[in-house]
Amino acid sequence: MLYEINEKAIQLQNQGKKITKLNIGDPDLATPPEIVEAACEAIKKGRTKYSSGFGEQTLRNELGKIHGVSADNIVITPGSKWGIFSTMYLLLKDGGNVVIPTPYWTAYGLIAKTLGVEARFCKTELDSNWQVDLQTFEELIDNDTRLIILNNPCNPTSKVMDEKIVDGIVKIATDRKVLILSDEVYSKISFVKTKSILDYDNNNILITGFSKMFTMTGWRIGYVIANRELINKIGKLNQITFSNVPVFIQDAALKALEIRNKLTNEIREVYCNRAKIASEILSNSKLEFSKPDAPFYIFPKREGLDSEKFSMKILDKGVAVAPGTSFGDYRDHFRISLTAPEVDLRAALLKICEALDE
């Protein structure tokens, strides 16, 4: 229902209605001017031709340096989502299942459904601070398991996985010879330290993007770090699908990397502040929730709530949120993205609290 609500919110906006869009992780902040300038310069220089399906060599080299891997282990994708879709398609098209902790980012479930892939879910709960139970997790894995998907920090909970839990999952995956796809799009702007899948010495897959780190959501650029065989397959799939990420967008991304520390510090500060504000306001409601470890979300719960109905109701009042059912079996939760300016965010959060009491 996540995308339906988004399409409806866009329609309402097109009709001239004011909607505070807390339904998707699309920051209200503008893309930093240095990145904007780099893109315009590149377009004007004629960086508008076909290019490699693997991405620009300059960008791959720079990412290789940052992550301490060879450029040959990196492929540029139109957003991290394409990295996830293409990896799932390539690893699972001949059958097999994928194991995913929940609540999960909506796209994982929808991609599995579209591809006709069996997804096995390991449910985590607010009461246990959203941590994965390793025994339950391992029981879901069998000889047909081809992939584990982790999202650390997690969308929709904004929780960071306990290091020992990540250690445990990596151990299970190694023992059972299953690849891990680790979606780490929020890690560089996390409020607390996170463990990366690249910290482990094995054959796993890191997927991330520029969207969240640099407020470049609509630019559609991300990347995959993996073994060369998979990178080669994704690059070839890129060639026969979208050809290449526009070169001028890759040039803009290269600029973002150049000033990455400044930018990520700024973004982290803004969202840390918003997370505090939201936690304060929601503490006065009847909602239960865990405080975010990272941007952009809070995933509150109210016993007995039908969040699908609630999301439609609150959309009519000019606030878009995402129902918990978009993230797994969480009908009594909903997700709030803290992606609006403070004034709008405060007003929208108060509307949410009021609507819960109606």
Place this chain on the structure above:
Amino acid sequence: MLYEINEKAIQLQNQGKKITKLNIGDPDLATPPEIVEAACEAIKKGRTKYSSGFGEQTLRNELGKIHGVSADNIVITPGSKWGIFSTMYLLLKDGGNVVIPTPYWTAYGLIAKTLGVEARFCKTELDSNWQVDLQTFEELIDNDTRLIILNNPCNPTSKVMDEKIVDGIVKIATDRKVLILSDEVYSKISFVKTKSILDYDNNNILITGFSKMFTMTGWRIGYVIANRELINKIGKLNQITFSNVPVFIQDAALKALEIRNKLTNEIREVYCNRAKIASEILSNSKLEFSKPDAPFYIFPKREGLDSEKFSMKILDKGVAVAPGTSFGDYRDHFRISLTAPEVDLRAALLKICEALDE
């Protein structure tokens, strides 16, 4: 081998070698300044957020007016190639076969192969002016045929299909209840009149893009016109793959439409002139070929040539062309893209003629 040669040509360029790239349909011409300006303006205005998987309403409305269809029958894609991939994926994922005249654009064959779809080829020949034999064509269709792919004008031959042949194929498709996907990316800049699939009153699929019409290859934007059911499925697939074509690119495309007559006239004139030059130079060689009806290609033949070896040999001499085997069973043909400035084009064509005699 088309993409391998392209990746190799890019590598050689990265090493500082001068390569005249006549291997892909990527014009040397710059994207028109009005389009560049529109893109930069849009980026600076903050048109850099997530948007609809179906495309911007303004752009869909304008395309709807131009083609005389409802905006609901249009979805914006990252290049026409994504339109073809997603249509083939959605219509053929549960089995069935696709019928395609050859020589075909490389991507059709590679997509079918990647998706594990049976592709049935209807071979056409230079000797019969590349026209489809309707009886042979019909014999390839059976109860499992889900799709016919036409490319009019054709890449790599640059021939326009005879109107009566298109009529005949549409009749066969209608009788046999098979959908036609018509890839018409070169039609608006064709030197001669072409028949569009939208001229027929039925349920077919038009796929086209901005790349060739407006020298916007590396921008990656195209669109599909089809029945609402298919448009809805493609829009949903967009949501879970690349999310949306960047809005600022859609704004640039909208600008291109505004001045489309001026731009397409200019592009047509340039390529018509290059086609004449190439025909003159190649007439003095031992190559057989048909004169192009449209941009960007010539697909000459030399009895007994191994075009894969020839392509590698000529790449070493600084000219990239595409071997005929990339377009079906045409080892003794190769494809020349007329996508270099006149001086470079003349020099490269002369090198090709010389190399044939070595």
